[in-house]
Amino acid sequence: xxxxxxxxxxxxxxxxxxxxxxxxxxxxxxxxxxxxxxxxxxxxxxxxxxxxxxxxxxxxxxxxxxxxxxxxxxxxxxxxxxxxxxxxxxxxxxxxxxxxxxxxxxxxxxxxxxxxxxxxxxxxxxxxxxxxxxxxxxxxxxxxxxxxxxx
Amino acid sequence: xxxxxxxxxxxxxxxxxxxxxxxxxxxxxxxxxxxxxxxxxxxxxxxxxxxxxxxxxxxxxxxxxxxxxxxxxxxxxxxxxxxxxxxxxxxxxxxxxxxxxxxxxxxxxxxxxxxxxxxxxxxxxxxxxxxxxxxxxxxxxxxxxxxxxxxxxxxxxxxxxxxxxxxxxxxxxxxxxx
Numbered sequence: 494x495x496x497x498x499x500x501x502x503x504x505x506x507x508x509x510x511x512x513x514x515x516x517x518x519x520x521x522x523x524x525x526x527x528x529x530x531x532x533x534x535x536x537x538x539x540x541x542x543x544x545x546x547x548x549x550x551x552x553x554x555x556x557x558x559x560x561x562x563x564x565x566x567x568x569x570x571x572x573x574x575x576x577x578x579x580x581x582x583x584x585x586x587x588x589x590x591x592x593x594x595x596x597x598x599x600x601x602x603x604x605x606x607x608x609x610x611x612x613x614x615x616x617x618x619x620x621x622x623x624x625x626x627x628x629x630x631x632x633x634x635x636x637x638x639x640x641x642x643x644x
Numbered sequence: 645x646x647x648x649x650x651x652x653x654x655x656x657x658x659x660x661x662x663x664x665x666x667x668x669x670x671x672x673x674x675x676x677x678x679x680x681x682x683x684x685x686x687x688x689x690x691x692x693x694x695x696x697x698x699x700x701x702x703x704x705x706x707x708x709x710x711x712x713x714x715x716x717x718x719x720x721x722x723x724x725x726x727x728x729x730x731x732x733x734x735x736x737x738x739x740x741x742x743x744x745x746x747x748x749x750x751x752x753x754x755x756x757x758x759x760x761x762x763x764x765x766x767x768x769x770x771x772x773x774x775x776x777x778x779x780x781x782x783x784x785x786x787x788x789x790x791x792x793x794x795x796x797x798x799x800x801x802x803x804x805x806x807x808x809x810x811x812x813x814x815x816x817x818x819x820x821x822x
Contacts, residue, residue, distance in 0.1 A: 532748040532773055544717035545748050552750050573751055575772030605653065 520563035525553050528563070528580050529570060537580050678780025681797065685711070685790040686778040690768035693746050693754045699768050701743070702794070708740045708819035709790040712805075713776055715749040716757035718784045724804040725761035731805075732765045735816060743768065747776045747784050789815035791822030 526539035531546035538546050538553075549570070556566045570578045582588035679686055689700040701709070712728055714721040732742040744767035746754040751769055758767060770776055779788065787805055789798040798815030805812040 532771075544719070545715065548717040548750055548753060552753075573769075573771045574748065575774075577772055601656075608649065 514558045515560035517560070518557050519560060520557060520566065522550065522554050522557060525557075525563055525566060526550065528567065529553070530578055530580050532574055532578060676777050676780065679778075679796055681800065682795060684794055685709075685788065685796050686775065687794075688745075688768070688770075688775045688778075690745070690770055690775065693744075693751055693767045693769045694758055694763075695766075699743065699766055701790075704741050704743075704790075705794050706792050708738075708792060708816070708822075710735075710740060710742045710816060710819070711745060711779075711788040711790065712742065713745045713747050713770075713779070713781055713784050713786045715747050715784050716753040717749065720804045721785045722757075722761070724785055724806045725757075725763060727806050727809075729761065729763055729765070731812070731816070736765075738820060740816060740820065741765070745770050745775060747781065748773045787812065787815070789819040791819045793822060795822070797822060 523539070527537050529538050529549060530536070531538055531541035531543050531549070533545040534541045534543045538550055552570075553566055556569070561569075567579065576583070576588075582591040584592060685701065687701050689698050689702075691698055701711075710731075712724075714725075728742065728744075732740075736742075742765035744758075744763065744765060746767055746769045748771065749769070751771070754767070754769065757763075773781075779786075782802060785804055787801040788796055791797045798818035799811050801808050801811055801815065
């Protein structure tokens with residue numbers, strides 16, 4: 494029990510240390526863990542317990558405690574590991590294609606679908622008119638006869 | 645009008661399929677194949693971790709080279725660091741150059757590792773892991789031997805050299821003999 498209390502106190506102190514260094518952190522570890530990849534296991538940090546991922550998490554926690562912004566931390570990691578460390582490609586240059594191509598594909602598909610539906614509705618043949626039973630004189634005559642017999 | 649539209653749609657679909665096929669072919673033809681023993685060692689020019697500037701493997705042509713891939717987060721790498729430094733001190737007078745390649749690592753942690761273990765041979769940073777991939781690395785630590793002509797020789801050591809000391813010695817001798 495005493496050991497548990499000491500462990501909790503030690504953890505609280507460890508957390509309190511960085512917090513005291515930066516009163517108003519500009520980002521959070523949980524946010525960046527979803528934005529940064531583990532270089533050895535190719536998943537985001539929040540999905541990995543690999544040693545390399547643990548090391549990067551520690552580095553991020555250290556930078557957060559120094560009041561670094563998410564952008565600055567990401568830039569440092571890109572400088573260290575290359576662009577592949579980012580879970581999502583940046584919104585500039587050639588990497589923009591990764592953002593716009595799927596959107597273009599969806600819009601193109603929707604456009605094709607709309608054109609297809611429009612064409613289908615235009616070329617559909619009109620249904621043949623239903624036979625007008627009332628205008629058949631023979632049937633009317635026979636019906637009158639039948640009714641007259643019933644009277 | 646309708647025919648043109650249909651042809652355009654078919655052309656676009658064909659172009660998309662051709663593009664995807666092209667990507668598949670490109671991916672298959674550009675896959676990294678591990679280098680073969682006796683073949684050329686993949687070259688690299690990487691930033692120094694232990695100093696400034698870059699180190700180009702090609703600039704070491706004419707010298708036997710021991711290339712050790714490691715990382716500060718790698719526990720076994722700590723175990724072999726001392727033996728690597730001792731081997732470097734032993735063989736450097738014979739012209740052998742040791743090069744550490746810091747793989748997928750935070751540079752500041754790597755520097756702390758080097759200082760802690762007293763590593764004095766040149767070390768470069770492979771943060772993206774691109775060079776490790778070219779060597780067909782399966783993990784760290786791994787060690788390669790390069791002869792004076794820039795060819796890979798000896799046996800590529802997977803794991804620590806402390807557990808494979810004789811293979812390590814044979815590798816250095818093979819690099820020296822050529």
